[in-house]
Amino acid sequence: MRTDSRPTRRCLLSVCGNFHGNNYTYIQSFMKKGRTMTSCQYEKIIHTSRDFITLIDRDYRYAFVNESYATELGVPISDLLGKTVGEVWGEKKFIDRIKRRLDLCFEGMESHDVDQFKFGTGFKYIHVSYYPYREDGAVTHVMVFSHDVSVVKKLESKLLDFEFKDPTTGLFNRRSFDIVLDMELEKAKRASGANGIRAVLFVNLRNISQINAAFGYELGNLLLEATALRIKDSLRSSDFVFRFDGKEFAVILTTLRRGSHIPIVAQNIRVKADFPYSYRGTVINIACNIGASVFPDDGDGREGIVAHAMAAMNEARERNEPLVMFNKVLHERGLYVSRLRSDIRTAFVEKQFRALFQPIVDDSGMIVGAEALIRWQHPELGNIPPDVFIPIAEESGNIEMIGKWVLFQVCRDIKHMSAELGDRYISVNLSSREFGSPKLVQDIHDLIVAEKISPGSLKLEITERQSMEDIESVIKKIDSLQALGIDVLIDDFGSGYSSLGYLKRLPARTIKVDKAFVDRIVEDEEDRAFIAGVIAMIASKRKKVLVEGVGDVDQFRILRDLGVKYMQGYYFSKPRSAQEFHELLRRGEPLPEKP
Numbered sequence: 001m002r003t004d005s006r007p008t009r010r011c012l013l014s015v016c017g018n019f020h021g022n023n024y025t026y027i028q029s030f031m032k033k034g035r036t037m038t039s040c041q042y043e044k045i046i047h048t049s050r051d052f053i054t055l056i057d058r059d060y061r062y063a064f065v066n067e068s069y070a071t072e073l074g075v076p077i078s079d080l081l082g083k084t085v086g087e088v089w090g091e092k093k094f095i096d097r098i099k100r101r102l103d104l105c106f107e108g109m110e111s112h113d114v115d116q117f118k119f120g121t122g123f124k125y126i127h128v129s130y131y132p133y134r135e136d137g138a139v140t141h142v143m144v145f146s147h148d149v150s151v152v153k154k155l156e157s158k159l160l161d162f163e164f165k166d167p168t169t170g171l172f173n174r175r176s177f178d179i180v181l182d183m184e185l186e187k188a189k190r191a192s193g194a195n196g197i198r199a200v201l202f203v204n205l206r207n208i209s210q211i212n213a214a215f216g217y218e219l220g221n222l223l224l225e226a227t228a229l230r231i232k233d234s235l236r237s238s239d240f241v242f243r244f245d246g247k248e249f250a251v252i253l254t255t256l257r258r259g260s261h262i263p264i265v266a267q268n269i270r271v272k273a274d275f276p277y278s279y280r281g282t283v284i285n286i287a288c289n290i291g292a293s294v295f296p297d298d299g300d301g302r303e304g305i306v307a308h309a310m311a312a313m314n315e316a317r318e319r320n321e322p323l324v325m326f327n328k329v330l331h332e333r334g335l336y337v338s339r340l341r342s343d344i345r346t347a348f349v350e351k352q353f354r355a356l357f358q359p360i361v362d363d364s365g366m367i368v369g370a371e372a373l374i375r376w377q378h379p380e381l382g383n384i385p386p387d388v389f390i391p392i393a394e395e396s397g398n399i400e401m402i403g404k405w406v407l408f409q410v411c412r413d414i415k416h417m418s419a420e421l422g423d424r425y426i427s428v429n430l431s432s433r434e435f436g437s438p439k440l441v442q443d444i445h446d447l448i449v450a451e452k453i454s455p456g457s458l459k460l461e462i463t464e465r466q467s468m469e470d471i472e473s474v475i476k477k478i479d480s481l482q483a484l485g486i487d488v489l490i491d492d493f494g495s496g497y498s499s500l501g502y503l504k505r506l507p508a509r510t511i512k513v514d515k516a517f518v519d520r521i522v523e524d525e526e527d528r529a530f531i532a533g534v535i536a537m538i539a540s541k542r543k544k545v546l547v548e549g550v551g552d553v554d555q556f557r558i559l560r561d562l563g564v565k566y567m568q569g570y571y572f573s574k575p576r577s578a579q580e581f582h583e584l585l586r587r588g589e590p591l592p593e594k595p
Contacts, residue, residue, distance in 0.1 A: 074120065
């Protein structure tokens with residue numbers, strides 16, 4: 001170890017950004033004072049910390065240990081310095097558990113663990129946090145903070161008698177959440193004032209699926225584990241956090257003084273959860289959205305409180321808001337959604353759904369195809385937008401039924417207008433569940449054979465996010481469909497997490513650029529330059545570019561000048577009924593139509 005304690009001071013500076021529970025407050029205060037402190041004073045503060053603090057070099061040797069660590073082991077500090085971790089804890093313990101965590105840190109990734117360690121004649125549960133320490137940009141050491149959590153583990157063992165834990169994060173899972181929430185609500189009902197208030201927060205990790213696709217599930221699970229600990233560290237000891245679902249955590253806040261404290265807690269969670277991770281030179285951000293409901297204001301039992309917190313989280317996710325509190329508007333929207341959920345099967349039976357066709361044109365305005373768009377005309381509620389009823393259909397398990405109807409109807413319409421359609425095509429959007437069906441290719445084959453239509457007259461669309469969910473399976477599915485003569489278009493390009501890296505691998509021949517890239521290209525020079533780069537990049541991969549959302553003549557001219565061959569949008573035509581689209585084909589005139 002350096003005699004001037006520079007590794008210790010620098011390590012503390014680097015660890016400050018990691019928000020390690022109570023250590024963060026201690027280190028932050030320490031560093032503020034440390035601007036005028038001597039190295040001896042630094043050493044004194046570190047050595048008097050109750051936490052165990054060590055510094056490990058790349059040979060897995062101790063470069064620094066504080067007095068708490070040495071005292072707990074019953075060994076003088078001088079006897080530990082220079083020894084390997086394996087010599088102190090045993091080679092088996094080192095190889096089986098510790099080395100992997102240290103190696104991850106040397107690659108630039110923080111890591112956390114809770115494990116049993118032997119001290120004297122007994123074992124203790126120790127929470128260990130590993131942080132990379134860099135000099136001149138390179139990771140040279142690992143800074144390790146650890147503290148005894150044996151008391152907490154004993155309390156947790158009571159829950160383990162009747163509950164399961166999430167194996168990835170180590171948190172209690174959804175079933176535990178139900179049990180604990182029921183207990184807390186019973187306590188609240190018997191209490192008064194602050195003791196009678198509880199809150200449920202759902203924390204949704206927006207982009208964990210994209211991170212899994214980009215970096216693999218092993219790293220994704222490590223990030224989930226680290227994020228779980230960050231969320232836990234942001235709460236009071238009296239609060240609870242659970243792994244609720246694949247990318248959702250549930251938090252129970254106890255003994256709140258008032259609901260206005262929830263935004264403070266949510267902000268604390270977001271600041272810690274959103275802090276960037278570094279992995280092999282790549283910065284990874286985990287974005288989260290939070291929804292919250294309060295007992296007794298938002299419900300008098302578990303089902304109501306949970307449903308309302310979930311509704312608030314879904315609203316936060318859809319609007320990409322950091323926090324949404326359940327309110328009257330969300331309650332009314334919940335009633336509306338419940339009505340649609342119950343009416344959706346009736347709508348199918350009573351033929352309230354219909355397919356419309358929005359023309360796709362070339363740069364001269366001539367129709368080259370159309371996108372089939374489903375609409376729901378409710379007899380009492382009027383037109384229900386697809387971005388409202390499609391998620392409800394997916395959630396209720398009706399999306400495949402609706403999707404099959406759309407495919408059947410479109411194939412019928414293609415057959416009816418085949419003479420005028422010629423070599424043009426109709427594209428149909430598929431949901432994730434539809435595209436993931438193992439029977440999709442065979443079902444499509446049977447349908448085009450039964451309707452006696454050309455495979456080239458039907459194309460399928462999947463979103464960029466869908467294409468990234470399981471890239472290898474998607475590639476195989478696209479290859480199988482193309483073997484039938486059916487092309488797959490990638491829709492909403494640019495809205496995903498790592499678009500450029502996956503574009504080259506996807507065998508899809510046409511990429512639909514998301515409308516968001518078009519909205520401001522007339523008035524914003526930067527947006528024009530950006531979409532020009534996107535178009536050039538797609539073209540460089542020898543793929544066709546189709547830009548959607550073209551709303552006026554100025555946008556059309558800019559895109560045409562940028563070399564865009566195919567476009568779609570209200571400037572050319574609104575979605576038309578099958579009969580109206582058929583008539584457009586008969587006339588054979590360029591769009592937009594002349595007044």
